[in-house]
Amino acid sequence: VRALVDTFGCQQNVADSQHIMGMLEAMGCEFVTEPTQADIIVLNTCAIREHAEQRAFGNLGALTHTKRRHPEQKIFLCGCMAGETKVSDRVKHSYPHVDGVFSTHHLWQFPQILWNVLSGKKRQFFIEDEPGSIAEGIPQVRDSKLKAWVSIMYGCNNFCTYCIVPYVRGREKSRRPKEILQEIEKLADDGVVEIMLLGQNVNSYGKNLEDEISFAQLLQEVEKIDKIKRIRFMTSHPKDLSDELIEVMKNSDKICRHLHLPLQSGSTKILKAMNRRYTKEQYLELAAKIRREIPDISLTTDIMVGFPGETAEDVDDTIDVIRKVGFDNAFTFIYSVRTGTPAAAMDQVPEEEVHAGFDRVLEAVQETARKQVARLQGQTLTALVEEVNEQDASLVTGRLSNNTIVHFPGSADLIGQIVPVKLEECHGFYYTGHRVEETK
Numbered sequence: 001v002r003a004l005v006d007t008f009g010c011q012q013n014v015a016d017s018q019h020i021m022g023m024l025e026a027m028g029c030e031f032v033t034e035p036t037q038a039d040i041i042v043l044n045t046c047a048i049r050e051h052a053e054q055r056a057f058g059n060l061g062a063l064t065h066t067k068r069r070h071p072e073q074k075i076f077l078c079g080c081m082a083g084e085t086k087v088s089d090r091v092k093h094s095y096p097h098v099d100g101v102f103s104t105h106h107l108w109q110f111p112q113i114l115w116n117v118l119s120g121k122k123r124q125f126f127i128e129d130e131p132g133s134i135a136e137g138i139p140q141v142r143d144s145k146l147k148a149w150v151s152i153m154y155g156c157n158n159f160c161t162y163c164i165v166p167y168v169r170g171r172e173k174s175r176r177p178k179e180i181l182q183e184i185e186k187l188a189d190d191g192v193v194e195i196m197l198l199g200q201n202v203n204s205y206g207k208n209l210e211d212e213i214s215f216a217q218l219l220q221e222v223e224k225i226d227k228i229k230r231i232r233f234m235t236s237h238p239k240d241l242s243d244e245l246i247e248v249m250k251n252s253d254k255i256c257r258h259l260h261l262p263l264q265s266g267s268t269k270i271l272k273a274m275n276r277r278y279t280k281e282q283y284l285e286l287a288a289k290i291r292r293e294i295p296d297i298s299l300t301t302d303i304m305v306g307f308p309g310e311t312a313e314d315v316d317d318t319i320d321v322i323r324k325v326g327f328d329n330a331f332t333f334i335y336s337v338r339t340g341t342p343a344a345a346m347d348q349v350p351e352e353e354v355h356a357g358f359d360r361v362l363e364a365v366q367e368t369a370r371k372q373v374a375r376l377q378g379q380t381l382t383a384l385v386e387e388v389n390e391q392d393a394s395l396v397t398g399r400l401s402n403n404t405i406v407h408f409p410g411s412a413d414l415i416g417q418i419v420p421v422k423l424e425e426c427h428g429f430y431y432t433g434h435r436v437e438e439t440k
């Protein structure tokens with residue numbers, strides 16, 4: 001049996017898809033990349049912006065043709081869009097070729113859903129919000145030998161007024177530390193050296209557990225696992241980022257010098273309307289404290305332009321924060337109306353104004369990012385060698401602790417090693433350099 005899992009959206013979805021593939025593999029499936037060759041197709045979707053949904057519906061529509069040629073093909077839609085009733089209704093009525101829809105709460109039931117479909121039962125819709133416990137021990141197919149993603153929590157309780165995540169992924173739930181640490185130990189035994197801990201808001205990890213534990217404490221436990229050399233995590237909410245975390249990061253050799261700290265807007269008025277629960281000044285203070293305590297850290301962010309009520313002055317505030325913090329990189333988004341969120345009912349900003357603001361923000365981001373990357377020129381830093389360079393086989397590609405890429409002469413036997421590299425030339429967003437001897 002041949003299967004295809006097509007993934008849209010964030011790392012959380014990529015990690016979920018690895019579990020869907022793990023279940024398919026355990027059932028004996030092999031994987032293909034062409035929809036025409038697949039017996040089972042799973043679209044793991046993203047609902048964060050309108051554009052992502054349109055793409056998923058486009059792909060879903062195109063599958064009517066493949067299924068016409070392969071009537072035995074089974075098609076499933078899952079992920080964040082599956083958590084929206086407007087989507088499941090539309091699939092029910094307008095996409096009859098789809099055999100099943102299941103939301104993220106029901107991911108672990110995929111074998112049962114598949115069995116129901118294969119044994120001739122009617123179309124399957126597993127879409128109710130399930131507040132229950134977390135399914136553990138689901139197998140996983142990973143795409144990298146060196147790096148692995150580990151979800152430490154699911155859902156979100158913040159209800160930023162633009163965001164659909166709390167509605168489609170439900171309330172915040174933390175995995176028990178024991179399960180997380182066991183999983184990481186197993187990954188380490190399989191040769192994984194870098195772990196990315198995932199959650200919508202990792203800084204509130206552990207708050208709803210029986211034995212309360214902070215995210216910083218969890219990090220310290222992960223750090224004790226010998227064979228793990230690097231630890232990354234995503235995403236941090238500025239309102240919950242503790243001094244304890246800064247302290248733990250500062251004193252750690254393994255926690256990478258990178259913090260993704262979504263700003264969204266630099267205007268206190270807009271932040272309030274977004275329900276972000278921090279002001280411009282609080283964000284600036286936090287960023288300054290982090291840069292002071294951990295000077296070599298790279299700070300990245302998410303910024304949204306065009307939230308209801310945003311004026312050119314609000315955009316000026318955002319640009320002011322971009323310049324003052326000097327982000328190392330930023331993902332910039334145009335606000336997208338999500339049905340059912342509070343912001344959808346607010347007065348929307350005219351499109352031309354949004355685009356003018358977006359262009360200004362993008363320019364500011366590119367300027368600070370360029371400056372930040374260039375500041376590493378001439379330094380010697382350690383890089384984890386990830387692969388042989390795709391364009392030039394005499395080079396290998398490594399990643400610095402702060403996430404910057406460096407290409408340097410070397411061969412495949414370096415893959416998986418952490419080596420010191422002199423950063424000789426900055427090419428915009430990456431470096432070229434040379435490996436240097438270990439300095440004792």
Ligand code: 5AD
Binds near residue numbers: 163303335336338
């Ligand atoms: N429109 C545009 N961008 C959004 N994001 C979340 N919701 C929306 C929306 N409705 C952005 C935020 C978040 C990132 C993952 O996606 O910036 O941090």
Ligand code: SF4
Binds near residue numbers: 159201
């Ligand atoms: Fe959405 Fe805000 Fe939760 Fe992030 S913290 S997932 S932006 S509601």
